[in-house]
Amino acid sequence: MNLTRQLFGVLMRLCPRSFRETFGKDAVLDLVDLLRAERRERGAIAASTTFVRAVIDILSTAWRERMLGRVRPRRRRPRFVQLGPSIRSAYRNLSAKPDFTLLVVTVLALGIGANSAIFDTVYATLLKPLPFPEAQELVVLHETDRARGIRGNDVSPANFEDWRETSTTFRDLAAMASTTANLTGGHEPELVNLLRVTSSFLPVLGVEPEPGRGFAAEEDRAGGERVAIVTRRFALRRFAERTDAIGAWLDLDGERYRVIGIMPATFRFPSGDVDVLVPLAMKQTEREQRRSYYLTVIGRLAPGIPIEAANEEMAALAAHLEEQYPESNAENGVEVTGLRDHLVGAHGSSLLLLLAAAGALLLIAVVNVANLLLARGSTRQREIAVRAALGESRGRMISQLMTEAFMLSVAGTLGGLVVGSWAARLLGVLTPAHLEPERSTLHLATCVFAFVLSGCVSLGVGLIPAVSLSRSGLTTILRAGGGTASPGRGSVGARSALVVSEVALALVLVGLGSITVRSFVELMRIDPGFRTDSLLTMRVERSGRTAPRADPSQGQSSEHHRRTAFYSELQERVARLPGVVSTGVVTTLPLTHSGGSTGFTIENPPFEPDVDPIAVFRSISPNYFRTLGIALREGRDFAESDGPRTPGVAVVNETLAERFFSGQAVVGRHLVVWGERLEVVGMVEDVQQVSFVDSPRPAIYVPTAQRSWGYFDPKELAVRASRDPEALAADVRAEVWAIDPDQPIASIRTMESIISDQTLEARFRTWLLTSFAAVALLLSALGVYGVLSYVVSTRRTEIGLRVALGAARADVLRLVVSFGMRLVLYGVAIGVAASLLLGRWIGGLFYAIEPSDPWMLLAACSVLIAVAFTAVMLPAMRAARMDPLTSLRSQ
Amino acid sequence: MTPINYHILVALGDGPKHGYAIMREIDERTEGSFRVLPGTLYSTIKKMLAASLIKECAPPKGDGAVDERRRYYRIEPLGRRQAADETERMAALVQGARRKGFAAAR
Numbered sequence: 001m002n003l004t005r006q007l008f009g010v011l012m013r014l015c016p017r018s019f020r021e022t023f024g025k026d027a028v029l030d031l032v033d034l035l036r037a038e039r040r041e042r043g044a045i046a047a048s049t050t051f052v053r054a055v056i057d058i059l060s061t062a063w064r065e066r067m068l069g070r071v072r073p074r075r076r077r078p079r080f081v082q083l084g085p086s087i088r089s090a091y092r093n094l095s096a097k098p099d100f101t102l103l104v105v106t107v108l109a110l111g112i113g114a115n116s117a118i119f120d121t122v123y124a125t126l127l128k129p130l131p132f133p134e135a136q137e138l139v140v141l142h143e144t145d146r147a148r149g150i151r152g153n154d155v156s157p158a159n160f161e162d163w164r165e166t167s168t169t170f171r172d173l174a175a176m177a178s179t180t181a182n183l184t185g186g187h188e189p190e191l192v193n194l195l196r197v198t199s200s201f202l203p204v205l206g207v208e209p210e211p212g213r214g215f216a217a218e219e220d221r222a223g224g225e226r227v228a229i230v231t232r233r234f235a236l237r238r239f240a241e242r243t244d245a246i247g248a249w250l251d252l253d254g255e256r257y258r259v260i261g262i263m264p265a266t267f268r269f270p271s272g273d274v275d276v277l278v279p280l281a282m283k284q285t286e287r288e289q290r291r292s293y294y295l296t297v298i299g300r301l302a303p304g305i306p307i308e309a310a311n312e313e314m315a316a317l318a319a320h321l322e323e324q325y326p327e328s329n330a331e332n333g334v335e336v337t338g339l340r341d342h343l344v345g346a347h348g349s350s351l352l353l354l355l356a357a358a359g360a361l362l363l364i365a366v367v368n369v370a371n372l373l374l375a376r377g378s379t380r381q382r383e384i385a386v387r388a389a390l391g392e393s394r395g396r397m398i399s400q401l402m403t404e405a406f407m408l409s410v411a412g413t414l415g416g417l418v419v420g421s422w423a424a425r426l427l428g429v430l431t432p433a434h435l436e437p438e439r440s441t442l443h444l445a446t447c448v449f450a451f452v453l454s455g456c457v458s459l460g461v462g463l464i465p466a467v468s469l470s471r472s473g474l475t476t477i478l479r480a481g482g483g484t485a486s487p488g489r490g491s492v493g494a495r496s497a498l499v500v501s502e503v504a505l506a507l508v509l510v511g512l513g514s515i516t517v518r519s520f521v522e523l524m525r526i527d528p529g530f531r532t533d534s535l536l537t538m539r540v541e542r543s544g545r546t547a548p549r550a551d552p553s554q555g556q557s558s559e560h561h562r563r564t565a566f567y568s569e570l571q572e573r574v575a576r577l578p579g580v581v582s583t584g585v586v587t588t589l590p591l592t593h594s595g596g597s598t599g600f601t602i603e604n605p606p607f608e609p610d611v612d613p614i615a616v617f618r619s620i621s622p623n624y625f626r627t628l629g630i631a632l633r634e635g636r637d638f639a640e641s642d643g644p645r646t647p648g649v650a651v652v653n654e655t656l657a658e659r660f661f662s663g664q665a666v667v668g669r670h671l672v673v674w675g676e677r678l679e680v681v682g683m684v685e686d687v688q689q690v691s692f693v694d695s696p697r698p699a700i701y702v703p704t705a706q707r708s709w710g711y712f713d714p715k716e717l718a719v720r721a722s723r724d725p726e727a728l729a730a731d732v733r734a735e736v737w738a739i740d741p742d743q744p745i746a747s748i749r750t751m752e753s754i755i756s757d758q759t760l761e762a763r764f765r766t767w768l769l770t771s772f773a774a775v776a777l778l779l780s781a782l783g784v785y786g787v788l789s790y791v792v793s794t795r796r797t798e799i800g801l802r803v804a805l806g807a808a809r810a811d812v813l814r815l816v817v818s819f820g821m822r823l824v825l826y827g828v829a830i831g832v833a834a835s836l837l838l839g840r841w842i843g844g845l846f847y848a849i850e851p852s853d854p855w856m857l858l859a860a861c862s863v864l865i866a867v868a869f870t871a872v873m874l875p876a877m878r879a880a881r882m883d884p885l886t887s888l889r890s891q
Numbered sequence: 892m893t894p895i896n897y898h899i900l901v902a903l904g905d906g907p908k909h910g911y912a913i914m915r916e917i918d919e920r921t922e923g924s925f926r927v928l929p930g931t932l933y934s935t936i937k938k939m940l941a942a943s944l945i946k947e948c949a950p951p952k953g954d955g956a957v958d959e960r961r962r963y964y965r966i967e968p969l970g971r972r973q974a975a976d977e978t979e980r981m982a983a984l985v986q987g988a989r990r991k992g993f994a995a996a997r
Contacts, residue, residue: 023910023933026961030911030929037915054928061930 014062108412111365113419133206138339147331154293174201175295181252191746192275212261220279228257232265234275290328405462413454503827506780511860513773522848529687531629535751536725560708579723584624585714603670616699635667635682650678656698788875803884820872900974909961944970
């Protein structure tokens with residue numbers, strides 16, 4: 001709405017000052033309120049219509065008010081007042097050439113559509129207010145680790161408590177931790193996404209359950225009453241009727257929680273897939289932890305406090321904690337980021353790049369349309385000359401031509417909005433999921449944007465031809481003595497300038513396209529370190545009442561024993577299924593999510609590492625490496641014999657061996673993890689753990705049968721298949737439920753679809769920029785062709801004379817080609833300079849390639865020059881084949 | 892009297908209002924069949940102010956829904972008389988037409 005307000009503010013400036021000062025403020029307020037009410041009561045489409053009508057209303061009011069002051073004293077007709085006849089004659093002219101009109105409108109509709117769709121995404125991501133009151137006050141706090149160069153770390157509970165107690169720049173802080181829980185007691189066991197939050201969480205965000213209430217402070221203490229707030233999405237799924245949800249009971253991991261509230265449907269924080277919120281209710285031991293980092297901390301700045309002040313205060317506080325707890329907080333800092341920056345992350349610059357690319361494409365389209373209008377204009381020279389001779393004013397003629405351009409661009413915009421709303425749905429991929437739910441209509445702001453764009457387009461499309469045509473009016477026709485007018489130098493000059501700019505823009509886009517393609521090829525070339533085909537994965541997490549925690553007679557080992565027994569029975573059963581090659585379980589599979597790391601120490605290290613070593617930590621079953629196809633480099637794999645009674649063993653990856661043993665033999669060395677001494681028995685190749693573009697990290701694997709590793713106990717099952725893995729899913733699920741009907745299963749997917757999701761954005765961006773480049777190439781070739789054909793047609797007499805006087809065909813060819821290619825080369829030169837400048841600005845947006853990569857730029861130049869050369873050759877050949885007699889006789 | 896002048900006078904009949912309230916009132920009373928947008932509204936208000944049909948006034952006190960940001964207008968005696976005359980004129984017209992058998996088809 002801010003944008004709307006600004007736009008109307010600008011429009012009001014068209015009104016006379018006295019009117020604006022008296023009524024301007026009220027009118028803008030009214031418009032904003034009106035549109036808001038309209039949108040609420042009648043929907044977005046009605047609001048858009050009202051918006052357009054309101055714009056017209058203001059424009060006509062401005063006109064009337066201005067005329068009021070002007071008409072009276074001098075009873076003369078103002079120059080532009082005859083809009084009616086202008087529109088009628090523009091309509092006549094355009095409908096006389098329907099194919100031309102349709103072509104122009106289509107080109108503009110595509111250009112404006114692409115821009116609107118991308119703008120819509122930009123708006124949703126970067127401009128639209130977050131759904132929280134005073135959202136600009138919301139911040140996210142992270143720990144940083146200067147020694148390891150880690151930023152954006154989660155926060156440890158003890159640090160959070162200290163921050164919350166000591167800081168003064170925040171109204172309040174809140175912590176949350178995402179986890180999952182097994183929900184039982186329904187028809188099918190279900191894995192739900194749980195958000196554990198402090199009681200300050202909802203007040204900090206400024207949202208409340210509706211109906212119901214938020215968490216009370218005493219419910220956020222260990223031993224407090226177990227209560228839960230559910231999201232609307234979950235309530236609809238679980239309770240269907242939302243009224244009886246309050247007071248209902250949920251069995252989460254074997255504990256009963258009473259539902260006390262339902263969040264409104266607009267609540268999607270930190271993402272849209274949260275099901276249930278429960279109090280964090282940390283125990284005293286948890287509260288004192290300084291070395292495990294798992295809380296996400298958000299805060300609301302105190303009124304009037306800028307984020308810099310909060311950063312300063314937190315830096316001082318972190319320094320103080322560093323002194324107080326050197327063993328845990330050494331080199332730890334704090335970083336305060338605005339919530340939007342945190343949510344948008346790297347998406348922002350990528351989106352702006354796309355918007356800029358779409359803008360460049362639209363510019364090319366506009367230049368082309370301007371060229372088309374010029375070309376058409378030259379056939380109308382006679383009409384214009386006659387009108388000029390009859391005494392029609394230049395202003396009147398410009399207004400006539402501008403009206404045509406305006407009508408074309410309005411039609412283009414309406415088409416563009418249709419194209420845009422369709423394309424925006426495709427572009428949903430580019431919006432970070434937590435920022436907005438799926439939509440089916442464009443934002444109002446986008447419609448405003450499209451119409452502003454349309455105004456610029458009609459100026460661009462109309463003004464150049466209008467001015468250049470009306471200038472060449474009377475003198476030309478007199479000079480040409482009534483024959484076919486040959487245009488002056490000005491007209492060719494204008495066209496040449498247009499072509500040069502078109503080629504330059506096209507080069508930038510083609511360069512960008514080739515860089516994205518190249519970067520994408522590099523991305524696809526990455527070896528993830530395991531075989532990704534024919535692999536079925538699912539989450540089968542044991543917890544809650546299916547694996548009771550507190551069994552006083554046997555303690556923790558009993559729970560571990562049951563879990564291990566469950567997984568080995570499951571693997572045995574699944575391995576017997578036809579089409580299954582092998583199975584394995586693991587903490588978390590590669591490329592799904594980060595999964596977690598742990599600190600460790602090395603016994604008798606070959607050299608003292610600078611910082612405490614940290615490694616990705618995975619508890620796995622013996623067949624895991626074989627199932628994923630991770631190659632063993634040295635030593636041995638885990639075996640069934642590695643059990644609770646044999647000495648602890650571990651397998652490490654190449655990066656760990658390289659980094660901490662600098663290439664010396666690692667097998668036979670000992671590591672200490674969580675106080676447990678582990679012998680390294682093998683080394684495997686690296687796998688991409690978190691994402692495709694991650695640099696490999698040190699990793700430690702331990703056999704799951706030896707002991708429980710708490711959080712790191714296996715949760716995911718991988719099945720290597722010899723047939724279509726998806727077809728196996730139902731059988732595997734049946735086997736799980738044959739062992740335990742209460743066991744939830746989630747995220748059943750093939751590894752290929754996981755990878756496809758990971759690369760979705762890159763793929764989409766590549767596709768988009770490549771098609772922009774292709775269209776830009778085509779349009780600029782058309783532009784070059786059009787201008788050259790025009791030049792050849794105007795120089796027929798000259799060429800005919802040259803040939804008649806003995807010039808060879810090759811000379812004619814050279815004449816035209818050199819003229820055309822000179823324009824192209826100017827354009828290329830400007831384009832190269834622009835690309836290099838742009839490259840500096842967008843450095844780092846592409847994987848494995850610099851945006852100003854000279855080879856890519858060279859490739860782009862060659863492609864463009866080759867295409868342009870073809871476009872130049874066609875008219876040049878025609879000129880060379882021209883029969884001198886015909887061309888001379890036509891005079 | 893133009894329809895928009897008439898509608899504005901009628902909207903102000905029961906007390907001072909600001910521009911937005913006038914717009915909403917007209918929209919609701921005519922069930923959306925007659926809509927005024929801010930540009931036209933204020934340029935009409937400007938003329939009516941000049942003709943002393945309405946007058947700018949302080950926001951009404953005691954009413955809960957006062958919007959301090961906006962200008963309020965009230966109807967002047969001249970405006971009230973003209974609106975009453977217009978209403979009579981139209982009523983007479985309608986009556987005459989009804990007597991001749993013009994009525995909305997039911």
